[in-house]
Amino acid sequence: MADRPTTIYDVARAAGVAPSTVSRAFSRPGRVNAETAERIRTVAAELGYRANPQARALSTRTTSMIAVLLADIGNPVFSEVARGAEEAAAEAGYAMVLADTRESAGRERELLDKILQSVDGVLLASSRMSDTAVRQVAKVKPTVVLNREVGGLPSVMVDHGRGMRRAAEHLAALGHKQVTYLAGPEAAWPDGVRWRALRDARTELGITVRRVGPVAPTLNGGVRAAAAWAAHPTSAVVAYNDLVAIGFMRGVQTMGKEVPQDVSVIGFDNTPSAEIVTPGLTTVAAPQRALGSRGVRHVLAFVGGARSSSTEPLLLPTKLVTRASTGPVAGRS
Amino acid sequence: MADRPTTIYDVARAAGVAPSTVSRAFSRPGRVNAETAERIRTVAAELGYRANPQARALSTRTTSMIAVLLADIGNPVFSEVARGAEEAAAEAGYAMVLADTRESAGRERELLDKILQSVDGVLLASSRMSDTAVRQVAKVKPTVVLNREVGGLPSVMVDHGRGMRRAAEHLAALGHKQVTYLAGPEAAWPDGVRWRALRDARTELGITVRRVGPVAPTLNGGVRAAAAWAAHPTSAVVAYNDLVAIGFMRGVQTMGKEVPQDVSVIGFDNTPSAEIVTPGLTTVAAPQRALGSRGVRHVLAFVGGARSSSTEPLLLPTKLVTRASTGPVAGRS
DNA sequence: CTGAAAGCGCTAACAG
DNA sequence: CTGTTAGCGCTTTCAG
Numbered sequence: 124m125a126d127r128p129t130t131i132y133d134v135a136r137a138a139g140v141a142p143s144t145v146s147r148a149f150s151r152p153g154r155v156n157a158e159t160a161e162r163i164r165t166v167a168a169e170l171g172y173r174a175n176p177q178a179r180a181l182s183t184r185t186t187s188m189i190a191v192l193l194a195d196i197g198n199p200v201f202s203e204v205a206r207g208a209e210e211a212a213a214e215a216g217y218a219m220v221l222a223d224t225r226e227s228a229g230r231e232r233e234l235l236d237k238i239l240q241s242v243d244g245v246l247l248a249s250s251r252m253s254d255t256a257v258r259q260v261a262k263v264k265p266t267v268v269l270n271r272e273v274g275g276l277p278s279v280m281v282d283h284g285r286g287m288r289r290a291a292e293h294l295a296a297l298g299h300k301q302v303t304y305l306a307g308p309e310a311a312w313p314d315g316v317r318w319r320a321l322r323d324a325r326t327e328l329g330i331t332v333r334r335v336g337p338v339a340p341t342l343n344g345g346v347r348a349a350a351a352w353a354a355h356p357t358s359a360v361v362a363y364n365d366l367v368a369i370g371f372m373r374g375v376q377t378m379g380k381e382v383p384q385d386v387s388v389i390g391f392d393n394t395p396s397a398e399i400v401t402p403g404l405t406t407v408a409a410p411q412r413a414l415g416s417r418g419v420r421h422v423l424a425f426v427g428g429a430r431s432s433s434t435e436p437l438l439l440p441t442k443l444v445t446r447a448s449t450g451p452v453a454g455r456s
Numbered sequence: 457m458a459d460r461p462t463t464i465y466d467v468a469r470a471a472g473v474a475p476s477t478v479s480r481a482f483s484r485p486g487r488v489n490a491e492t493a494e495r496i497r498t499v500a501a502e503l504g505y506r507a508n509p510q511a512r513a514l515s516t517r518t519t520s521m522i523a524v525l526l527a528d529i530g531n532p533v534f535s536e537v538a539r540g541a542e543e544a545a546a547e548a549g550y551a552m553v554l555a556d557t558r559e560s561a562g563r564e565r566e567l568l569d570k571i572l573q574s575v576d577g578v579l580l581a582s583s584r585m586s587d588t589a590v591r592q593v594a595k596v597k598p599t600v601v602l603n604r605e606v607g608g609l610p611s612v613m614v615d616h617g618r619g620m621r622r623a624a625e626h627l628a629a630l631g632h633k634q635v636t637y638l639a640g641p642e643a644a645w646p647d648g649v650r651w652r653a654l655r656d657a658r659t660e661l662g663i664t665v666r667r668v669g670p671v672a673p674t675l676n677g678g679v680r681a682a683a684a685w686a687a688h689p690t691s692a693v694v695a696y697n698d699l700v701a702i703g704f705m706r707g708v709q710t711m712g713k714e715v716p717q718d719v720s721v722i723g724f725d726n727t728p729s730a731e732i733v734t735p736g737l738t739t740v741a742a743p744q745r746a747l748g749s750r751g752v753r754h755v756l757a758f759v760g761g762a763r764s765s766s767t768e769p770l771l772l773p774t775k776l777v778t779r780a781s782t783g784p785v786a787g788r789s
Numbered sequence: 790c791t792g793a794a795a796g797c798g799c800t801a802a803c804a805g
Numbered sequence: 806c807t808g809t810t811a812g813c814g815c816t817t818t819c820a821g
Binding site: 473474475476477480487488489492511513514515516517 | 806807808809810812813814815
Binding site for chain 2: 799
């Protein structure tokens with residue numbers, strides 16, 4: 124590949140200055156004569172000089188890289204988070220080391236063990252590790268968690284509670300009196316928040332609520348949920364995510380019922396599929412991209428030396444996207 | 457965060473050996489007395505010693521990281537590639553630096569400029585740079601390109617030609633005589649390959665082909681393509697990708713026509729949406745995940761010192777997934 | 790403002 | 806097999 128790359132010494136010799144001056148010309152432009160700096164830069168460009176990041180990191184103890192860990196890059200929800208994270212990182216001149224934990228706390232620990240030393244900060248997008256394990260990480264490098272609260276650590280989360288609230292209001296406005304929640308994995312943090320928000324809205328909205336599950340957060344999980352729901356049908360259903368909602372719709376359609384005539388359905392996440400399915404799925408959209416970018420910016424703020432004063436979780440708003448899967452309860456034929 | 461991390465010297469002192477021995481105990485276990493090695497490892501564990509990757513990199517000139525550049529991490533096709541890449545990298549003990557070029561050759565260059573020095577190899581998943589620019593990169597670090605041929609550089613690609621061929625055969629078998637191809641962005645390498653493959657299949661399969669576009673590779677692009685197609689309708693259509701195919705179906709349905717009764721539709725990529733749309737979309741599935749993992753393994757092989765002998769592009773097979781969007785031409789009502 | 794010199798933590802010869 | 810001795814390329818005092 125490369126012949127020996129040009130170093131600071133090569134540039135120094137060619138420019139007729141000391142190596143330290145070349146170094147300063149790049150890292151501390153203010154502390155060097157403007158003309159000399161200019162000359163050095165010219166010479167460096169001619170020689171195609173690129174600073175060696177490892178050497179720099181060794182003496183400065185900063186790498187200009189941050190780690191982003193998520194549970195499954197293939198999941199559109201997380202890939203949006205990754206996108207936002209990458210954008211924010213690139214904008215700040217940082218590179219992103221992305222690791223996929225495949226939903227395993229063990230893998231997560233191993234990965235961190237490997238890359239923690241190579242980054243300036245960490246964003247845990249969907250950590251499955253215990254609180255203590257997360258804190259351990261935070262002790263080594265500035266760490267921000269997403270969609271989770273770990274006592275004392277900075278975090279950014281989507282306001283799932285309010286999202287559920289909006290969904291419930293929408294259904295109540297359409298005249299629905301009974302709502303079933305199709306619960307997702309118990310380990311999933313947003314699941315609990317949503318269910319509680321739905322229950323809390325009962326009296327105020329004058330609805331009764333029921334819970335089915337937990338079901339797998341997949342198309343099939345939704346299909347199975349439909350069977351469970353059929354035992355105690357309600358005129359409205361809110362699902363853990365879009366996939367479950369779509370599976371549910373498919374399930375009830377198989378049973379000869381129609382959406383939204385027989386049952387209104389709401390999902391979570393507003394994945395591309397929500398727009399494509401028939402009928403279009405009403406769903407609670409979360410700003411995943413913003414979640415990723417805010418998360419990274421938060422990390423970088425701490426890298427830059429912010430104190431842990433901002434311990435309060437940052438809450439990002441959701442938006443209810445209404446489509447054809449919800450309708451008035453009176454629409455029942 | 458951390459107090460001064462423990463170094464090789466701390467371990468050496470605690471274990472009563474020379475620093476170099478500690479180093480060897482980790483990097484070259486064979487070259488050290490088994491018992492001493494064991495003791496060193498124990499002491500190291502007690503002290504919580506972790507090697508400093510920057511220091512190691514500085515002297516070995518290898519970082520155990522590889523760069524993966526792709527055009528848009530939000531695109532499910534690429535996120536699958538990223539997933540495969542990450543898996544292969546992790547398996548080999550490498551970390552993945554992921555960068556999103558946002559379809560811009562300029563950004564791509566800048567990003568590479570920034571991270572090239574920090575990685576042992578590069579995987580260009582959907583480079584928009586010129587051939588010469590790509591070669592420039594390859595001169596600095598082992599580089600593998602995906603879905604593209606850059607003279608002399610190792611590459612891995614999906615056999616889009618055969619995929620198209622299979623699609624055409626499927627349509628011919630159903631009795632279709634005329635096929636329209638909804639072309640994607642001209643800059644996209646697979647687009648040309650597919651169109652040529654379709655044309656080449658004409659005589660043998662006894663079909664005539666037509667081309668519409670290029671259209672944007674989006675839902676809307678597909679809708680517009682439907683309008684263009686309506687000027688010269690054919691009984692079958694193959695789209696650049698699933699999104700275009702789905703948009704097209706939506707477009708023709710709006711015009712009061714039915715799929716597949718009035719027109720059979722085939723997409724490319726087998727994205728999740730293909731399964732969810734109504735009718736289900738017949739599509740050419742590409743092994744995106746494998747593409748990513750093979751790509752990374754290829755890179756690592758070169759990092760490991762393989763000669764450029766394997767200049768032949770590695771071709772990965774596609775699979776035709778048949779669903780309800782294609783049917784016999786006789787099915788016309 | 791610039792040069793000289795001392796590391797950052799690890800690996801790599803070279804002796805023994 | 807183990808210890809000693811130089812660096813890897815850059816930043817950072819410390820003088821001047």
